[in-house]
Amino acid sequence: MTRAAASVVARVAVLKERSAGGRSLRLIRNCAVNTRNNSIFASLLLALSLSGQVAAHEAHHDHVASVAAMATAPAPVAARFELKVNQAQSDWYLWREADRIETANAAAARNDIWQRIKADEYTYRRVFHQDKRVVDYTTGEIRTRHAEPDWSKLASVISPQLLEELKRGASKTLFGQKAVRYTGQLGGQRIELWWLEQAQLPASLQMARTGQRMTLVLKELRGQAPATWPRATEERIGDYGLIDAADFGDMENDPFVARVMRQDGHSHTH
Amino acid sequence: MSLLFRKTIVSAVALAIAAPVAFAAEPAVKTPESVQDWFNNGQKFIEDSKKSFPNNRKAKNVIFFVGDGMGVSTLTAARILEGQLKGKTGEENRLSFEHFPNVALSKTYSADQQTSDSAPTMTAMITGYKAREGQLSVNHLTARGECSAEVIAAHSVPTLLEQAAAAGKATGVVSTARLTHATPAATYSHISVRDWESDSDQNTFFAASVADCKARGVPVVKDISRQLIELSPVVRNSLKVAMGGGRTYFLPKTAFDPEYSSTKGRRSDGRDLTAEWVSTRGANAKFVWNKAGFDAANPATTDFLLGLFEPSHVQYEADRANDKAGEPSLTEMTEKSINMLKKSQNGFFLHVEGGRIDHAHHAGNAQRALLDTIELARAVKKAVEMTDPNDTLIIVTADHSHVFTIAGYPHRGNDILGLSKEVPAIDGTATSPTKAGDGLPYTTLGYQNGPGAVSGARADLTSVDTAALGYLQQAVVPMGSETHAGEDVAIYATGPKAHLVHGSMEQNWIYHVMKEALGF
Numbered sequence: 170m171t172r173a174a175a176s177v178v179a180r181v182a183v184l185k186e187r188s189a190g191g192r193s194l195r196l197i198r199n200c201a202v203n204t205r206n207n208s209i210f211a212s213l214l215l216a217l218s219l220s221g222q223v224a225a226h227e228a229h230h231d232h233v234a235s236v237a238a239m240a241t242a243p244a245p246v247a248a249r250f251e252l253k254v255n256q257a258q259s260d261w262y263l264w265r266e267a268d269r270i271e272t273a274n275a276a277a278a279r280n281d282i283w284q285r286i287k288a289d290e291y292t293y294r295r296v297f298h299q300d301k302r303v304v305d306y307t308t309g310e311i312r313t314r315h316a317e318p319d320w321s322k323l324a325s326v327i328s329p330q331l332l333e334e335l336k337r338g339a340s341k342t343l344f345g346q347k348a349v350r351y352t353g354q355l356g357g358q359r360i361e362l363w364w365l366e367q368a369q370l371p372a373s374l375q376m377a378r379t380g381q382r383m384t385l386v387l388k389e390l391r392g393q394a395p396a397t398w399p400r401a402t403e404e405r406i407g408d409y410g411l412i413d414a415a416d417f418g419d420m421e422n423d424p425f426v427a428r429v430m431r432q433d434g435h436s437h438t439h
Numbered sequence: 440m441s442l443l444f445r446k447t448i449v450s451a452v453a454l455a456i457a458a459p460v461a462f463a464a465e466p467a468v469k470t471p472e473s474v475q476d477w478f479n480n481g482q483k484f485i486e487d488s489k490k491s492f493p494n495n496r497k498a499k500n501v502i503f504f505v506g507d508g509m510g511v512s513t514l515t516a517a518r519i520l521e522g523q524l525k526g527k528t529g530e531e532n533r534l535s536f537e538h539f540p541n542v543a544l545s546k547t548y549s550a551d552q553q554t555s556d557s558a559p560t561m562t563a564m565i566t567g568y569k570a571r572e573g574q575l576s577v578n579h580l581t582a583r584g585e586c587s588a589e590v591i592a593a594h595s596v597p598t599l600l601e602q603a604a605a606a607g608k609a610t611g612v613v614s615t616a617r618l619t620h621a622t623p624a625a626t627y628s629h630i631s632v633r634d635w636e637s638d639s640d641q642n643t644f645f646a647a648s649v650a651d652c653k654a655r656g657v658p659v660v661k662d663i664s665r666q667l668i669e670l671s672p673v674v675r676n677s678l679k680v681a682m683g684g685g686r687t688y689f690l691p692k693t694a695f696d697p698e699y700s701s702t703k704g705r706r707s708d709g710r711d712l713t714a715e716w717v718s719t720r721g722a723n724a725k726f727v728w729n730k731a732g733f734d735a736a737n738p739a740t741t742d743f744l745l746g747l748f749e750p751s752h753v754q755y756e757a758d759r760a761n762d763k764a765g766e767p768s769l770t771e772m773t774e775k776s777i778n779m780l781k782k783s784q785n786g787f788f789l790h791v792e793g794g795r796i797d798h799a800h801h802a803g804n805a806q807r808a809l810l811d812t813i814e815l816a817r818a819v820k821k822a823v824e825m826t827d828p829n830d831t832l833i834i835v836t837a838d839h840s841h842v843f844t845i846a847g848y849p850h851r852g853n854d855i856l857g858l859s860k861e862v863p864a865i866d867g868t869a870t871s872p873t874k875a876g877d878g879l880p881y882t883t884l885g886y887q888n889g890p891g892a893v894s895g896a897r898a899d900l901t902s903v904d905t906a907a908l909g910y911l912q913q914a915v916v917p918m919g920s921e922t923h924a925g926e927d928v929a930i931y932a933t934g935p936k937a938h939l940v941h942g943s944m945e946q947n948w949i950y951h952v953m954k955e956a957l958g959f
Contacts (some may be wrong), residue, residue, distance in 0.1 A: 284701075290761075301643075302643070305751075307751065307752075308758075309754050309755050309758045310798075310802070312758060312908070312909055313755065313798070313799055313802040313804045313807055313909070314802050314803075314804070314890065314911070315804070315909035315910065315911055317909075403703075407692065408639075408642075410639070410640070410642070410643025410644070411639070411643075411705060413751040413752065415751070415752055415795075415798045415801070415802075416798075417801065417919060417920040418797070418798070418800075418801030418920035418921065418922065418923075419556055419557060419621065419633075419797070419801075420634065421556075421920075421922075422572065422573060423634070423644060429919065430918060430919035430920050431919070432919070433890075433919030433920075
């Protein structure tokens with residue numbers, strides 16, 4: 170996968186994060202984004218992100234209920250997506266369990282792991298394989314950064330608020346279950362989504378504007394992931410350097426931390 | 440009657456009629472003091488000051504409090520918040536240590552930094568020498584990443600804790616950060632890289648330097664947690680109590696944390712340093728990791744107490760009540776430490792750090808920083824209550840400041856966590872949020888940089904709960920972590936030789952005051 174494609178995978182994660190938890194969450198998860206190479210689709214994705222931001226903002230502060238279609242807790246799954254940005258193609262993985270959600274961006278060599286301890290108590294781990302570093306966010310740190318996620322939204326890649334803004338259409342069977350087509354125009358972009366209602370995941374998502382196209386296509390949906398999928402197992406990351414995110418401010422000299430902090434240095438709106 | 444006289448009469452009548460309307464309206468902002476209160480309070484200050492005299496006695500005990508990142512703006516805001524939490528307007532309130540008789544300003548630059556991190560600043564305060572960025576209790580000629588144990592030993596400068604131990608005093612270290620974090624670690628360890636808190640960290644930070652030492656067969660300096668356990672015999676016997684966070688730095692990678700079942704230790708050498716604390720310090724040594732264990736540790740029967748209450752830093756004071764296993768507050772740790780150390784006939788040296796003020800500021804979360812500052816003030820109050828001012832020097836200061844500001848022209852009693860509201864231009868008018876140049880309201884508290892940075896247009900805060908615990912104040916420069924600031928910080932002192940704290944001081948002079956007080 171090219172760096173540009175990797176960047177967009179990260180942006181998709183960002184999109185999910187915005188819908189899940191607002192800008193603070195985006196802020197701490199955005200470090201894999203290659204800002205130079207993703208500029209092509211930044212505007213394409215930005216509009217979509219912004220469209221979700223209002224809803225995300227409300228959810229962030231008021232924890233409004235998810236839409237009815239996503240009201241039930243999604244079943245544990247392992248999913249492999251193919252992300253294509255123009256000609257660049259890459260894989261993106263999701264492992265969804267009751268209280269644990271892990272994603273992997275193979276090209277960026279990144280994993281992100283959320284764990285739910287109990288209601289409104291989460292931990293978050295960012296794994297940087299190329300750097301052999303792990304950054305841990307404790308429950309207290311997540312609260313302090315105002316970065317609590319909405320778990321139901323975190324688990325479904327596409328926010329329910331986005332679904333509500335699109336027009337529901339025909340249905341068909343994909344991956345052995347009902348898939349519903351959603352379409353619409355948001356921020357000048359044409360969006361086409363095939364939504365798996367049972368899995369509560371996109372079967373495919375297409376966003377396009379003149380001369381630009383991004384597609385996210387579900388390639389495999391399993392109850393249990395093959396061992397070859399790039400999960401951040403203890404065996405794999407046991408020797409990685411471990412950093413408490415609370416220490417970032419005191420580690421400005423460490424090149425890795427300095428880079429992550431630069432990339433995290435995004436704005437928020439209130 | 441002349442025209443001029445008639446005009447004067449008319450004007451006077453008009454003024455007499457108009458005046459009650461213009462000036463009789465109640466001010467929107469009420470002042471709790473009477474007019475005389477201002478003068479009387481000033482006179483009382485003078486009378487009290489006349490009665491004060493320098494305490495030239497030798498100090499039996501020294502308690503050294505450091506609020507990590509507790510700059511003057513943090514003190515002011517915390518003082519107001521504490522007062523407002525008591526139902527007062529807030530500004531007239533004083534944090535416990537603001538009653539101390541002696542105050543000075545501390546210049547916090549380090550040997551190589553205009554704006555410093557906690558390592559050289561604490562080194563300055565605890566050894567008397569300014570040092571380099573990221574280095575603990577070694578002199579400023581030490582190379583970055585120096586891994587040789589022999590070279591570090593040659594460059595080490597003695598700490599006040601070590602000198603107190605050599606003088607036969609009991610010693611203690613308490614922090615809400617990890618015990619191996621820069622500020623507490625500078626009291627007992629000597630190292631060129633503050634991040635070498637466990638042996639695993641030596642494979643992560645300046646790893647090439649460590650690898651080079653190993654390749655050359657040069658013994659590598661011990662990691663910080665190991666240094667705490669393997670203190671020299673004199674210091675080991677002296678250090679009666681060490682409490683804070685950082686449990687995983689003392690546990691092997693094969694061991695699970697007792698509080699969080701999925702968390703493991705960090706040590707690659709397979710050693711359980713918590714067990715070694717107990718096994719190397721006699722029958723009355725204890726290791727505790729939760730509130731129940733802490734409460735059960737009886738100072739009268741416990742000679743050596745190691746308390747590690749979280750895998751990393753302990754909870755912010757705002758979150759402590761929600762901790763799974765329960766943990767003591769900074770005040771409770773301070774109280775227990777003093778009770779243990781008071782058993783020493785020769786007196787004691789205790790260092791207490793409010794370590795999470797800094798972390799909350801780095802996250803751009805003012806309220807948590809202020810609540811931890813208030814908790815530090817409570818711990819100081821407890822220490823004052825438990826000791827004799829005739830024989831105990833207590834110093835409270837900060838290692839550095841943060842880019843944290845109190846902005847605008849908010850009226851007296853305005854919610855310190857709220858939107859800035861000025862005194863209305865016309866009495867009788869209600870207060871309302873002051874608008875900035877973009878026509879939008881702004882909070883009184885804010886940061887120059889950090890996660891709260893705004894790009895493009897600011898959001899309208901009118902309906903935002905800026906007093907919510909998770910609210911991040913707006914900032915100017917976008918940074919993943921808010922930064923330290925380089926202005927001076929305050930030093931407060933009471934007790935023997937406290938009068939030596941005065942004027943504008945280099946930060947390392949604080950050590951010299953404590954040393955003088957102890958008579959070393």
